[in-house]
Amino acid sequence: MYTTEMQKTAQVVSAEDPEKLAAFEARVAADEFIEPKDWMPEAYRRTLTRQISQHAHSEIVGMLPEGNWITRAPSLRRKAILLAKVQDEAGHGLYLYSAAETLGTSREEMIEALHSGKAKYSTIFNYPTLIWADIGAIGWLVDGAAIMNQVPLQRTSYGPYARAMVRVCKEESFHQRQGYEIMMHLAAGTPEQKRMAQDALDRWWWPSLMMFGPTDDNSPNTAQSMRWRIKRDTNDELRQKFVDITKPQADAIGLTVPDPDLRWNEEKGGHDFGAVDWEEFYAVVRGEGPVARERMKARREAWESNAWVREAAVAHAEKRAAREAA
Amino acid sequence: MSKDWPLWEVFVRAKGGMSHRHVGSVHAPDAEIALRHARDTYTRRMEGVSLWVVPSAQIVASDPADDGPMFEPAEDKIYRHPTFYDIPDDVKHI
Ligand SMILES: [Fe+2]
Ligand SMILES: [Fe+2]
Numbered sequence: 001m002y003t004t005e006m007q008k009t010a011q012v013v014s015a016e017d018p019e020k021l022a023a024f025e026a027r028v029a030a031d032e033f034i035e036p037k038d039w040m041p042e043a044y045r046r047t048l049t050r051q052i053s054q055h056a057h058s059e060i061v062g063m064l065p066e067g068n069w070i071t072r073a074p075s076l077r078r079k080a081i082l083l084a085k086v087q088d089e090a091g092h093g094l095y096l097y098s099a100a101e102t103l104g105t106s107r108e109e110m111i112e113a114l115h116s117g118k119a120k121y122s123t124i125f126n127y128p129t130l131i132w133a134d135i136g137a138i139g140w141l142v143d144g145a146a147i148m149n150q151v152p153l154q155r156t157s158y159g160p161y162a163r164a165m166v167r168v169c170k171e172e173s174f175h176q177r178q179g180y181e182i183m184m185h186l187a188a189g190t191p192e193q194k195r196m197a198q199d200a201l202d203r204w205w206w207p208s209l210m211m212f213g214p215t216d217d218n219s220p221n222t223a224q225s226m227r228w229r230i231k232r233d234t235n236d237e238l239r240q241k242f243v244d245i246t247k248p249q250a251d252a253i254g255l256t257v258p259d260p261d262l263r264w265n266e267e268k269g270g271h272d273f274g275a276v277d278w279e280e281f282y283a284v285v286r287g288e289g290p291v292a293r294e295r296m297k298a299r300r301e302a303w304e305s306n307a308w309v310r311e312a313a314v315a316h317a318e319k320r321a322a323r324e325a326a
Numbered sequence: 327m328s329k330d331w332p333l334w335e336v337f338v339r340a341k342g343g344m345s346h347r348h349v350g351s352v353h354a355p356d357a358e359i360a361l362r363h364a365r366d367t368y369t370r371r372m373e374g375v376s377l378w379v380v381p382s383a384q385i386v387a388s389d390p391a392d393d394g395p396m397f398e399p400a401e402d403k404i405y406r407h408p409t410f411y412d413i414p415d416d417v418k419h420i
Pocket of ligand 2: 143146
């Protein structure tokens with residue numbers, strides 16, 4: 001999801017010292033944690049840098065669709081909650097950038113990669129938030145899917161990433177609950193309000209399923225990532241789990257999951273569900289999401305129009321240092 | 327050369343009587359802003375009553391490649407632990 005692997009080719013270069021490589025693989029297989037100064041294969045470093053920075057970018061870009069509604073929240077209570085949630089997402093981005101930096105890529109390089117369009121982030125944030133109910137659907141479904149993906153990553157092999165995930169997971173649960181609560185209230189409101197909740201569920205359901213990434217037979221790097229413990233479940237496993245958990249939650253508030261093929265399969269002990277539109281997914285990955293351009297424009301504008309704040313802070317620090325030296 | 331602000335390591339004292347514990351890091355141009363960023367990033371939910379920030383560049387760390395010579399000498403000195411000594415059960419308060 002936030003960490004969807006889009007690289008098509010599995011490239012494990014074995015130009016590494018075989019002895020060190022074997023020792024490394026053994027440590028990881030024994031569920032030991034790898035720390036920044038430990039020896040690690042280049043491919044592990046590269047894959048993790050990409051995964052963690054994509055995850056960080058997703059948290060940061062993820063603030064935009066919700067930030068869009070802060071000034072229009074329907075009550076002071078909702079506004080305070082949404083503000084706190086969006087601030088949490090900023091924090092998640094910062095924990096993750098810090099973790100990625102320990103692998104040797106600077107914050108600046110990562111931000112440049114995002115702003116230049118070189119770096120990927122979760123496809124989900126390239127869909128628009130048209131109505132207030134979308135904020136409910138995002139908390140419930142998008143944060144719900146994020147939790148499903150992030151909980152196993154608390155045991156990922158790279159120490160700084162695992163520790164960041166522990167902090168993130170502690171904070172995510174409120175995100176999902178406040179979203180579900182929004183949906184719950186709308187669904188129990190006027191027919192018009194219930195219609196809004198259903199409309200939001202209709203639009204966010206499929207993009208949420210796409211957050212888990214391509215099907216397993218289209219994820220060539222999954223095996224390697226699982227061996228390195230930087231992924232702990234396959235995309236399809238997590239997607240199945242998400243459907244099984246979320247369907248009863250929709251039932252509980254009288255909303256309908258927009259999938260005519262969704263039904264309980266007693267034999268497999270899980271739901272069968274319809275096919276995801278992978279054409280749409282790959283189009284969004286390629287940058288053709290409904291509001292992809294708008295998102296990057298907003299990010300770049302925020303970065304550039306706030307440059308004076310960063311510059312003033314540096315000037316102030318320099319002036320004070322000079323005064324103290326004098 | 328990166329134009330990033332210097333990195334600071336952040337330590338939080340969860341409550342009175344406990345030690346400060348490392349929680350993560352922030353970028354900041356000076357100590358004052360490092361403290362503000364640390365507050366916003368790591369104590370949004372009453373996680374602490376006191377904060378330390380230390381320039382990351384000032385931290386001296388042991389080298390993981392040396393952790394054998396560094397830490398193994400302690401392994402064969404089990405007489406440093408109370409359980410090493412056999413004292414009869416009927417001897418109390420020891
Ligand atoms: Fe988050
Ligand atoms: Fe969240």
